Amino acid sequence: MSPLNEKQFSRLQTSIDWSLNQLKFPRKKRVEVVKQFMGSHYAEGGAEKKVPVPFLALAVMIYIRQLVPNAPRALFTALTEQLKPIAATFELALNKIPEEIKLARTMRKMVAEALFSPWGVVKCGLHTIGTALGHDYGESFVDLVTFDDYFIDMSAKNPDEIDYEGNDYWLDYDEVMESKEINKGSRLWLKPDERTYIGPNGEDRADAATTRSTAETFKDKIWARDVWLPDEKLLITYGITSKKIMFERELKGPPRGPYHKLSFIDVPGEHMGLPPASLWRDLHELANALFRKLGNQADGQKSVLGFDGSDDEGVENFKNARDGDGIKWNGRKPERLEAGGVNRETLAFQMQCRELFSYFAGNLDSLGGLAPLTETVGQDRLIAEAATAQLRDMADNVTEVSRDIFYSLAYYEWHDPIKRRRVDKPIPGTDATIPINFGPELKVGNFDLYDLAIDVYSRSDDTPSTKLQKLGLIVKEYIIPLAPFIQQTGVIQVENIFKLLAKFANFPEVNELIAFVDNIAAPEESGGGMPAHTTREYIRKGGAGQSRQGASAAMQQILMGGNVQDAELPG
Numbered sequence: 165m166s167p168l169n170e171k172q173f174s175r176l177q178t179s180i181d182w183s184l185n186q187l188k189f190p191r192k193k194r195v196e197v198v199k200q201f202m203g204s205h206y207a208e209g210g211a212e213k214k215v216p217v218p219f220l221a222l223a224v225m226i227y228i229r230q231l232v233p234n235a236p237r238a239l240f241t242a243l244t245e246q247l248k249p250i251a252a253t254f255e256l257a258l259n260k261i262p263e264e265i266k267l268a269r270t271m272r273k274m275v276a277e278a279l280f281s282p283w284g285v286v287k288c289g290l291h292t293i294g295t296a297l298g299h300d301y302g303e304s305f306v307d308l309v310t311f312d313d314y315f316i317d318m319s320a321k322n323p324d325e326i327d328y329e330g331n332d333y334w335l336d337y338d339e340v341m342e343s344k345e346i347n348k349g350s351r352l353w354l355k356p357d358e359r360t361y362i363g364p365n366g367e368d369r370a371d372a373a374t375t376r377s378t379a380e381t382f383k384d385k386i387w388a389r390d391v392w393l394p395d396e397k398l399l400i401t402y403g404i405t406s407k408k409i410m411f412e413r414e415l416k417g418p419p420r421g422p423y424h425k426l427s428f429i430d431v432p433g434e435h436m437g438l439p440p441a442s443l444w445r446d447l448h449e450l451a452n453a454l455f456r457k458l459g460n461q462a463d464g465q466k467s468v469l470g471f472d473g474s475d476d477e478g479v480e481n482f483k484n485a486r487d488g489d490g491i492k493w494n495g496r497k498p499e500r501l502e503a504g505g506v507n508r509e510t511l512a513f514q515m516q517c518r519e520l521f522s523y524f525a526g527n528l529d530s531l532g533g534l535a536p537l538t539e540t541v542g543q544d545r546l547i548a549e550a551a552t553a554q555l556r557d558m559a560d561n562v563t564e565v566s567r568d569i570f571y572s573l574a575y576y577e578w579h580d581p582i583k584r585r586r587v588d589k590p591i592p593g594t595d596a597t598i599p600i601n602f603g604p605e606l607k608v609g610n611f612d613l614y615d616l617a618i619d620v621y622s623r624s625d626d627t628p629s630t631k632l633q634k635l636g637l638i639v640k641e642y643i644i645p646l647a648p649f650i651q652q653t654g655v656i657q658v659e660n661i662f663k664l665l666a667k668f669a670n671f672p673e674v675n676e677l678i679a680f681v682d683n684i685a686a687p688e689e690s691g692g693g694m695p696a697h698t699t700r701e702y703i704r705k706g707g708a709g710q711s712r713q714g715a716s717a718a719m720q721q722i723l724m725g726g727n728v729q730d731a732e733l734p735g
C-alpha cells in the first residue's frame with residue numbers, strides 16, 4: 165500500500181474531527197458517571213455531592229470480579245496429527261505471555277471501561293521498531309485505550325463498514341526525534357506539546373478528575389494519534405498539533421487489526437454499544453439524593469425539654485441535678501418538645517430504590533453473595549442460576565474478545581523472527597517434563613496452514629476455601645454415592661481426603677484427630693459397606709421475612725403504616 169497523499173490525509177483528518185464531534189456527548193456522559201463511581205472524597209474533580217450509598221461502585225466491582233477472576237489462557241488443538249506436537253508446544257509458549265504482560269489487569273480495566281463506555285478497547289500488537297512507541301523491540305503488548313482517547317468512524321452503522329479507528333496518546337519527544345523510522349519531511353515541524361487533560365474539542369476527560377488541566381512534565385512530550393485504516397492495512401501516526409505524519413506502516417497482521425472492542429449491550433441500528441452504567445445511573449443518583457435528604461432530616465431532628473419560665477431557680481436546679489437527686493421545684497412539669505426527624509414515606513421510597521437497583525443491575529444480592537434472598541438454600545440456588553443468565557451473556561462477550569486477543573498474540577508470537585521461549589513440556593504418562601527452547605526453527609510451515617481451534621477460558625478463583633468447597637462437593641456427590649462400587653476395585657483413600665481437608669481449611673490439627681493404619685484392607689462385600697437403600701430426613705427451620713428482601717419489604721410496610729405479623733418482623 166502506497167502512503168497517503170496530502171489530499172487523502174486532509175480528508176482523513178476532516179472525517180476524524182467530525183467523528184470526534186459525534187463522540188462528545190457519550191464522552192461527557194461517561195465522565196459524569198465515572199465521577200459518581202469515584203464519589204466526592206477520591207479527588208477534587210470527583211462527584212459534586214456526597215455519595216453515601218455507592219450503588220454504582222458496588223455493581224461495577226461485582227461484575228469485574230465475576231467476569232475476569234484471573235488471567236485468561238488458551239487451549240490450542242490441531243486437526244492434523246502431524247501438527248499436534250507443534251501446537252501443544254506453541255500453546256505452552258503462548259500461555260506465558262499473559263503473566264508477562266499482566267493481561268489479567270488489562271482485562272479487568274477493559275471490562276470496567278465497557279461498563280462505563282460504549283466500548284472497552286485494547287490495542288494489541290508486537291513492537292518491532294524499537295522503543296519509540298513505549299515498548300521494547302519484539303515485545304508483545306495488550307494496552308488499554310480509554311474512551312477519552314479512542315475514536316472510530318461514526319459514519320458507519322456496522323463495525324465491518326468502518327474506514328478507520330484509532331486513539332490519541334503521548335510520546336516522548338526526544339525518542340521520536342531520534343527514531344530512524346520518522347518521516348524526514350515532518351521532523352522540522354514537530355515541537356513539544358503542553359501536556360493537557362482536555363480533549364481535542366475542549367471537552368472534559370475522566371482522568372482530569374485527579375490532575376489539573378495542564379501538567380508539569382519531566383520530559384518533553386508530543387501529542388500523537390494512531391489511525392488504523394483496515395481496507396489499506398495501514399497504520400498512520402501523526403502529531404495532533406502539527407498535523408504532520410510521523411510514522412506510516414503497513415501492518416501484515418491479524419485481519420481484525422490492532423484494536424479489540426468489548427461492549428455488553430447492542431443498540432438496534434448502531435454499532436456503538438450501550439454502557440450498563442448509563443442504565444444504572446438514574447436509580448443510583450435518585451437513591452443518593454433521597455439518602456442525603458434523609459440524612460439532613462436526621463441531622464435536623466431535635467428533642468428538648470420546654471419549661472414555662474415561671475421558676476428560674478427550679479429550672480437551674482433541674483439542669484444541674486444528677487440522676488436520683490432531689491430538687492426544689494415550683495413550676496409546672498417540663499414537656500418534651502420534638503421537631504424534625506426522618507420521614508417514613510421517604511425512607512420507604514429510598515429502600516424501594518435500593519431493591520430496584522439490585523433488580524435492574526441483574527440481582528446484585530445473588531451475584532455478589534451479599535445476603536440470602538429466601539428462606540431456603542434451594543430457592544436461593546434457583547434464583548442465583550437465573551441471575552447468572554445475564555452474567556453469562558456478558559461473560560460470552562468477554563470470552564469472544566479474549567479469543568480475538570489471543571489470536572492476535574498467537575499471530576505475532578508465531579511471526580516473531582527472533583524471540584525464543586523456554587517451555588517445560590510434560591512427558592505423557594509421567595510427572596516429568598522436558599525443557600524445550602521454542603524458537604523460529606520449530607515453527608514448521610505457515611501460520612495460516614495451522615487449523616488451530618482457540619478455546620479461551622478464564623481460570624476461576626482457586627483459593628483454598630474454593631478448593632475446600634469443591635472437595636466437599638466431590639465427596640458428597642461422587643465418593644459417598646459410589647462407595648460400594650469403589651470398594652469392589654480398591655480402597656477409598658480416606659487418609660488423603662483428610663489431608664486435603666486439613667490443607668485447604670488451613671487446620672492441620674485435623675490430622676491429629678484420627679489415626680490411620682497402614683495398608684488397611686478393603687472391607688469384604690458381606691461384612692460392611694454402604695446399605696443399598698438409605699433414608700434421609702430434612703428438617704427446615706426458619707420464618708418468613710428473614711431474608712434481606714423479606715425484611716426490607718416488612719420494614720417498608722411498617723413505615724407506610726401497615727401491619728405485619730410477628731413472623732415477618734426483621735429478626
